[in-house]
Amino acid sequence: MVNVIKQKGSARQILDRSSQRVTAQRTLLLEMLRQSGGHVDADELYRRARKKNSRISLSTVYRNLQLFKKLGLVEEHHFDEEHHHYEAKSGTEHQHLLCVNCGKVVEFACPVSWKLREDIGKQYDFDITGVEVRMTGLCSSCHTKEK
Amino acid sequence: MVNVIKQKGSARQILDRSSQRVTAQRTLLLEMLRQSGGHVDADELYRRARKKNSRISLSTVYRNLQLFKKLGLVEEHHFDEEHHHYEAKSGTEHQHLLCVNCGKVVEFACPVSWKLREDIGKQYDFDITGVEVRMTGLCSSCHTKEK
DNA sequence: GTTAATGCAAATGTTTTGCAGTATA
DNA sequence: TATACTGCAAAACATTTGCATTAAC
Numbered sequence: 001m002v003n004v005i006k007q008k009g010s011a012r013q014i015l016d017r018s019s020q021r022v023t024a025q026r027t028l029l030l031e032m033l034r035q036s037g038g039h040v041d042a043d044e045l046y047r048r049a050r051k052k053n054s055r056i057s058l059s060t061v062y063r064n065l066q067l068f069k070k071l072g073l074v075e076e077h078h079f080d081e082e083h084h085h086y087e088a089k090s091g092t093e094h095q096h097l098l099c100v101n102c103g104k105v106v107e108f109a110c111p112v113s114w115k116l117r118e119d120i121g122k123q124y125d126f127d128i129t130g131v132e133v134r135m136t137g138l139c140s141s142c143h144t145k146e147k
Numbered sequence: 148m149v150n151v152i153k154q155k156g157s158a159r160q161i162l163d164r165s166s167q168r169v170t171a172q173r174t175l176l177l178e179m180l181r182q183s184g185g186h187v188d189a190d191e192l193y194r195r196a197r198k199k200n201s202r203i204s205l206s207t208v209y210r211n212l213q214l215f216k217k218l219g220l221v222e223e224h225h226f227d228e229e230h231h232h233y234e235a236k237s238g239t240e241h242q243h244l245l246c247v248n249c250g251k252v253v254e255f256a257c258p259v260s261w262k263l264r265e266d267i268g269k270q271y272d273f274d275i276t277g278v279e280v281r282m283t284g285l286c287s288s289c290h291t292k293e294k
Numbered sequence: 295g296t297t298a299a300t301g302c303a304a305a306t307g308t309t310t311t312g313c314a315g316t317a318t319a
Numbered sequence: 320t321a322t323a324c325t326g327c328a329a330a331a332c333a334t335t336t337g338c339a340t341t342a343a344c
Contacts, residue, residue: 020298023298023300025299055300055301057300057301057302059300059301059302059303060299060300060301063299063300064299082308082309
């Protein structure tokens with residue numbers, strides 16, 4: 001098991017520092033994650049990675065997503081579907097707004113969540129490590145079409 | 148708190164109104180959901196229901212959870228585990244606080260989410276139908292033990 | 295040279311589905 | 320009586336794991 005707390009630096013530095021090997025697959029996966037920018041599931045990432053390295057396996061994708069998550073390089077989201085979505089961590093904190101009709105995902109800043117986190121943590125004596133706000137509804141073009 | 152009698156009536160009415168048959172299994176499942184109050188997954192609900200009706204099948208549980216969800220009788224949550232959690236809808240709106248160590252789920256009121264909903268909806272021209280706030284961390288007894 | 299990481303295939307765990315029998319309206 | 324609902328078993332999914340091989344250190 002890996003014993004790591006959140007760290008700063010390039011992905012490569014983080015791998016080095018936590019004595020994880022810098023393999024071609026890991027480099028490729030991190031690159032794909034960053035390129036896709038948005039939100040991908042394991043299978044989508046696998047399909048994209050296969051275009052560059054046709055021998056990469058799906059279990060490697062899953063294994064490394066777990067690792068990246070532990071190292072704080074990606075965030076895992078549980079949207080309404082059955083499978084998980086992953087997102088390369090950018091510096092900026094944000095929350096998600098989802099269109100239930102077309103599946104569009106919009107990111108929005110939510111500074112209020114910090115106050116909320118503090119208040120609720122104090123109130124229930126929880127040591128809170130993460131806050132996720134998810135709103136669902138119809139995006140502009142979908143609720144226009146509906147009329 | 149939950150008003151059992153009132154809900155029993157309305158659940159039945161809702162089934163009737165949407166021309167769904169009121170079967171023994173559906174009645175039992177709704178009763179179990181209401182009794183358990185909190186958050187159960189399909190398998191937990193199945194195990195509880197089997198104590199009263201040993202012939203009920205897991206597929207019936209899944210099929211009816213889908214139906215109840217569609218009818219608005221239960222809410223489906225995607226916590227960090229692989230499986231979904233279901234919760235009988237009570238009148239009171241609340242959000243969730245989860246302990247990543249022991250799995251405890253705490254409900255908390257979050258009136259701020261209404262303002263947030265309005266603000267974000269206006270800003271991105273979304274017709275927002277739901278807001279979910281989920282906080283994760285260590286509960287009081289788990290972060291005490293860790294030291 | 296050691297040992298962690300990979301690819302493959304098989305296993306796991308959850309949820310869904312086809313179908314014949316059963317019970318509700 | 321007609322047909323929606325159920326139970327069962329099998330299928331379909333996403334995800335994980337065991338193991339021999341490969342590659343990073």
